[in-house]
Amino acid sequence: MYSTEQKLHFSTNLLEWYGRHxxxxxxxxxxxxxxxxxxxxxxxxxxxxxxIPYFHRFVEQFPTVEALATAPEEQVLKAWEGLGYYSRARNLQSAVREVHERYDGIVPQTKEEVSSLKGVGPYTSGAILSIAYNKPEPAVDGNVMRVLSRYFLIEEDIMKPSTRTVMEKLARELILEGTASDFNQALMELGAMVCTPRSPHCLTCPVMAHCSGREAGMEEALPIKKKAKPPRPELRAVALIEGTGENAGKWLIRQRPQEGLLAKMWELPHVAWASDSWQSDEENQDELRSLLAEQEQIVIQPEGWFMDTEHIFSHIVWKMKVYRAKLLPASGQGPWAGANASFPTGDSWMPFHYRWVGPEDLGDYAFPNVFVRIMREWQEQGE
DNA sequence: AAACCGGGGAA
DNA sequence: TTCCCAGGTTT
Structure with a gap:
């Protein structure tokens, strides 16, 4: 398919470059x-x-397989707070527990065993086996597909699984005897530092001389990638509920269900908006009060607009209006009653688990960043 | 094959 | 604004 000279030029020059850069x-x-x-x-x-900073904190907090395997899940989620894709953290701990129990704490060294671990797909298994154990396995990520599509002028859509298969076969053939660890890292390093998505630095590229994409003047157009659909908008009204009496100075928060979006993360109570547009603040607050009472049996007295904000996922964008509120005394029998007395989780009739928390308690709960921002804004205004 | 799953940095 | 990042799982 591709000439031996072109491939050998690529591997040797890339390795030499990586050694220096x-x-x-x-x-x-x-x-x-x-x-x-x-x-x-x-x-x-x-x-x-x-x-980088997350990695430092994480290995300090969980220095060994055993440390992570035996840690409480909430602690792991908290260490992951702000990184996103929280299933990564839960899958990682689950997989590390399997390594701890089934493999005596030693990360296995075969493709089959590593790939069977939770959250470990083709890329990650190849990366672990090659980087840590120097096994000649490909590790094809976005960087690698970009570099290979340019150097070998591959015009297939990189979003297609079949294209990934082609890339993996090619990447495997490029690994010279005994160099898997450095070569795979070199490939990603080149993609990150030189063969960048836009304005690639071809003049300093160690493999420019035989780059087919550049020869064809195609380097900026590659890789070919079908456009993703834009995220769908969702309106949500958030209630920043202040406690009174023994809960003065605290907010009502809740834990999301075990599965799905932001699983097991904590958040401020909020409701999805049926309509695709907002009304006046007065009408919005009325609707928020009504929906919270209906869906969560939480009866609030809204106390005014606080802020607007957005939270963008890969497939959804939450457009949020935040309103301050207090609980009405009459609503003493809601799901928050005795909320701090370890309310049972996992009940099918009770998707959310509520608690009153103050600023000093926030370290115990993992929140999506949008709620961290809202609470931080609240604290700054209070000062 | 397409949808789901976060968040932010760079241009 | 748009892109896309050292992807994996589920449907």
């Missing part, structure tokens, strides 16, 4: 498969600069 990243200072694994999971759909 690789960044000093925290997870490159060790070959501990557990640390490599953590870094690879964190790096899924997340930039290096974002991951």
């Amino acid at each position: 690789k960044r000093d990243l925290p997870w490159r200072r060790s070959k501990n498969p557990y640390y490599i694994w953590i870094s690879e999971v964190m790096l899924q759909q997340t930039r290096v600069d974002t991951v």
Whole structure:
């Protein structure tokens, strides 16, 4: 398919370049498969600069397979707070528990065993096996597909699974004997530092001389990628409910269900808006009060608009209006009654688990960033 | 094959 | 604004 010379030029020059230009990243200072694994999971759909501080805190808090395997899940979610894709954290702990129990704490070394672990797909298994164990397995991520599609002028849509298969076969053929660990990292490093999505730095590229994409003047047009659909908008009204009496200075928060969007994360009570537009603040607050009473048996007295904000997922965008509110005394029998007395979770009739918390308690609960922003705004206004 | 699953940095 | 990032799972 592709000439041996072109392939050999690529592998040798890339390796030589990597030896001189690789960044000093925290997870490159060790070959501990557990640390490599953590870094690879964190790096899924997340930039290096974002991951670095999380990685440091995470390995400090959970330095060994056993430490993570035996930690409470809430603590792991809290350590992941702000990174997004929280199923990554829950899957990682679940998989680490399996390694702890079934493999005596040693990350397995075969493709089949590693791939069977929760949250470990083709990319991550290849990355762990190659980087930590130097096994000649491909690790094809977005960087690698971009680099290969340009260098070998591959015009297939990289969103198609079949294209990924082609890339994996090619990437495997490019690994020279005994160089898998460095080569796979070099490939990603080139994609991150030189062969960037826009304005690639071809003049400093170690493999420019035989790059088919550049020869064809196609480097900016590659890789070919079908456009994703825009996220659908959803309006949501949020209630920032202040406690009174013994709950003065606290807010009412709730934990989301075990599965689905933001599983097990904590949040401020909010309701989906049936209509696709807002009314006046007075009408919105009336509707919010009515919906909370209906859906959650929470009866509030709204006390005015607080802020507007947005939360963007890959497939949804929450357009949120936040209203301050107090609980009405008459509503003493709601789901928050005795909320701090370890209300049972997992009841099918009771999707949310409520609690009163003050600013000093926030360290015990993992929130999606949008709610962190709202609560921080609230604290700043109170000062 | 398409949908679901967060959040932010860069241009 | 748009893109897309060291992806995986479910339908």
